[in-house]
Amino acid sequence: MANGIRDKVAIIGMGCSKFGERWDCDAEDLMVEAFEECIEDAGIDFKEIQAAWLATAIEEIHVGKGGLPLAFALRLPYIPVTRVENFCASGSEALRGATYAVASGACDIALALGVEKLKDTGYGGLPQRSRGSLNSMWWANYSAPGSFAQLASAYRGKHGIDAAELKRAMAHISIKSHDNGAKNPKAHLQRQITEEQVLSAPMVAEPLGIYDCCGVSDGAACAIVTTPEIAKAMGKKDLITVKALQLSVSNGIEAGHNSWDGSYFMTARIASKRAYEEAGIRNPREEISLAEVHDCFSITELVTMEDLYLSPEGGAVKDVLDGFYDSDGGLPCQIDGGLKCFGHPIGSSGLRMIYELYLQMQGRAGKRQVSNPTMGLTHNLGGAPHQNVCSVAIIGQMGA
Numbered sequence: 001m002a003n004g005i006r007d008k009v010a011i012i013g014m015g016c017s018k019f020g021e022r023w024d025c026d027a028e029d030l031m032v033e034a035f036e037e038c039i040e041d042a043g044i045d046f047k048e049i050q051a052a053w054l055a056t057a058i059e060e061i062h063v064g065k066g067g068l069p070l071a072f073a074l075r076l077p078y079i080p081v082t083r084v085e086n087f088c089a090s091g092s093e094a095l096r097g098a099t100y101a102v103a104s105g106a107c108d109i110a111l112a113l114g115v116e117k118l119k120d121t122g123y124g125g126l127p128q129r130s131r132g133s134l135n136s137m138w139w140a141n142y143s144a145p146g147s148f149a150q151l152a153s154a155y156r157g158k159h160g161i162d163a164a165e166l167k168r169a170m171a172h173i174s175i176k177s178h179d180n181g182a183k184n185p186k187a188h189l190q191r192q193i194t195e196e197q198v199l200s201a202p203m204v205a206e207p208l209g210i211y212d213c214c215g216v217s218d219g220a221a222c223a224i225v226t227t228p229e230i231a232k233a234m235g236k237k238d239l240i241t242v243k244a245l246q247l248s249v250s251n252g253i254e255a256g257h258n259s260w261d262g263s264y265f266m267t268a269r270i271a272s273k274r275a276y277e278e279a280g281i282r283n284p285r286e287e288i289s290l291a292e293v294h295d296c297f298s299i300t301e302l303v304t305m306e307d308l309y310l311s312p313e314g315g316a317v318k319d320v321l322d323g324f325y326d327s328d329g330g331l332p333c334q335i336d337g338g339l340k341c342f343g344h345p346i347g348s349s350g351l352r353m354i355y356e357l358y359l360q361m362q363g364r365a366g367k368r369q370v371s372n373p374t375m376g377l378t379h380n381l382g383g384a385p386h387q388n389v390c391s392v393a394i395i396g397q398m399g400a
Contacts, residue, residue: 004278007398008103010231010239011223013042016355019219019342020188027056027063027117028073030220034348035074035113042224043234046074049224050107052081055094055114056347060085062120070113087382088294089247089391090114091221091350096245096391098225108230113222114352116345126216126346138255138387144296145205145213147384152207152299154262159314167207169317170298171198174211174340176326177295181337183367188217189341212298217343221351223358228398239398240361243279243375246271247391255386265381267390268307272379275392276309281375285310288331288394289373290360292353294381295338304379305333308392332370335360346382350391353378357395374400 015038017030025033039046054070056063060083063069067081086093091114098110118126126144156166175195181187193211201209231239248271254260272284281287288310295301302320305311310331311319319325325333334340336356339349357376359365375396382389 005099005103005245006243006279007228007241009099009225009242010228010236010398011225011242011358011395012231012234012236013038013224014222014355014358015041016186016221016352017219018186019217019345019352021119022117022218023119027059027115028069030117030218031070031073031113031115034220034222038222038224044109044224047077048109049076049079049111050109051079051098051101052076052111052113053094053097054081054083055085055090055112055351056083056116057085057087057090058118058121058126059116059347062117087389088344088346089350089380089382089389090347091352092245092378092380092391092393093247093350095223095351095354095393096247098223099242099245102225102227109224109226111222111224112351113220114348114350115220116347117218118216118345119218138252139384142384143205144384145208147386148297148299149205149208150262151303151385155264155299155303158261158263161317163207166317167199169302169320170207170212171195172320173295173298173301174198177334177338177340180327180335180368181341184337184341187337187341188215188343189337208297208299214296214339215343217345219342219345219348219352221348221355223351223354238362240358240395241398243394243396244275245391245393246275246278247389248274249389250383250387252387262385264303265307265385265388265390267388268304268379268381268392271390271392272308275394279394281394284308285331287375288377289375290332290335290357290370291377291379292336292338292356293333293379295334295340296344296381300381301333304381308377308379327368327370335365335368335370350378350380354393354395361395361397
């Protein structure tokens with residue numbers, strides 16, 4: 001493969017708004033809230049930013065198209081601003097654009113910002129939107145809970161797992177995220193839940209109950225990147241660098257014929273293999289310190305741990321119930337509360353995940369700080385199990 005991005009770009013500043021039902025502000029306010037923290041953290045003048053990428057998937061119905069919403073909100077100095085949208089991987093896509101621009105030498109300092117204000121759309125879940133004139137053939141009678149419930153059934157059938165045991169593992173995932181989110185002042189939901197509450201909750205799509213599903217939210221997150229050389233010249237120490245940015249997009253094979261059994265995410269396995277190779281990781285279960293994955297549903301997180309090669313195939317239920325992914329386990333997952341407690345403002349979720357890893361690497365995560373993390377992974381999944389966009393990003397301490 002090509003040389004990749006490992007240690008060629010450093011993150012020098014990040015910011016994240018409070019996530020939640022932000023009726024008090026609009027999308028532009030959320031951008032400013034995240035950016036003010038980010039620019040102060042970076043310690044630069046905003047006029048030093050030479051290019052920017054804006055991620056938003058649905059918010060364009062309020063803020064408008066193109067790069068103008070970001071340039072207007074931040075009063076950027078007439079620099080190039082590119083809007084990107086790639087389903088739930090949009091925020092990671094923005095970071096990819098900014099990182100690649102710096103690595104190529106096209107600019108010295110770049111900004112990536114993701115924002116979404118879904119509560120204003122008037123929907124309890126994600127609003128309806130066009131998937132193209134032909135795509136409905138592949139998404140007939142589709143609902144998100146329904147398609148991920150089918151993933152649970154296929155996974156359970158393939159590995160011969162007892163239904164009650166799988167449901168208990170899924171419950172553990174939600175309880176874990178709520179325990180972590182209760183320690184995070186920026187999370188939408190900051191309340192612990194019990195196993196009894198999860199198991200007795202109303203069913204949405206069997207076996208997914210209410211507590212197995214993440215909600216929607218309003219929020220923004222952003223990052224400022226530059227080269228390690230420039231960062232050091234600024235006086236920055238203990239640099240956090242990008243190790244890998246990989247993306248895999250379904251080509252129709254999963255839905256096209258029966259070579260895919262519906263029990264896993266083909267794109268996640270491909271993207272993670274590429275990311276580990278790019279980052280120089282040979283044993284991810286041992287080398288990754290913590291992970292933020294796309295827990296749109298509890299079953300998604302469980303299956304994803306195998307697709308990322310963090311659990312052995314068919315072994316994620318045991319790992320989850322053994323507490324391997326708990327805050328005090330071998331590989332903490334969703335230490336900030338995940339989508340389960342932050343909700344899912346689509347354009348910002350990828351950067352929100354990176355923000356948590358960035359804080360953790362610097363020992364700035366407060367009550368939820370884990371011990372001595374060196375390498376972290378984020379995973380975004382946009383779409384359905386049978387057709388989706390998947391990103392895997394790895395960041396860590398310089399030289400790790």
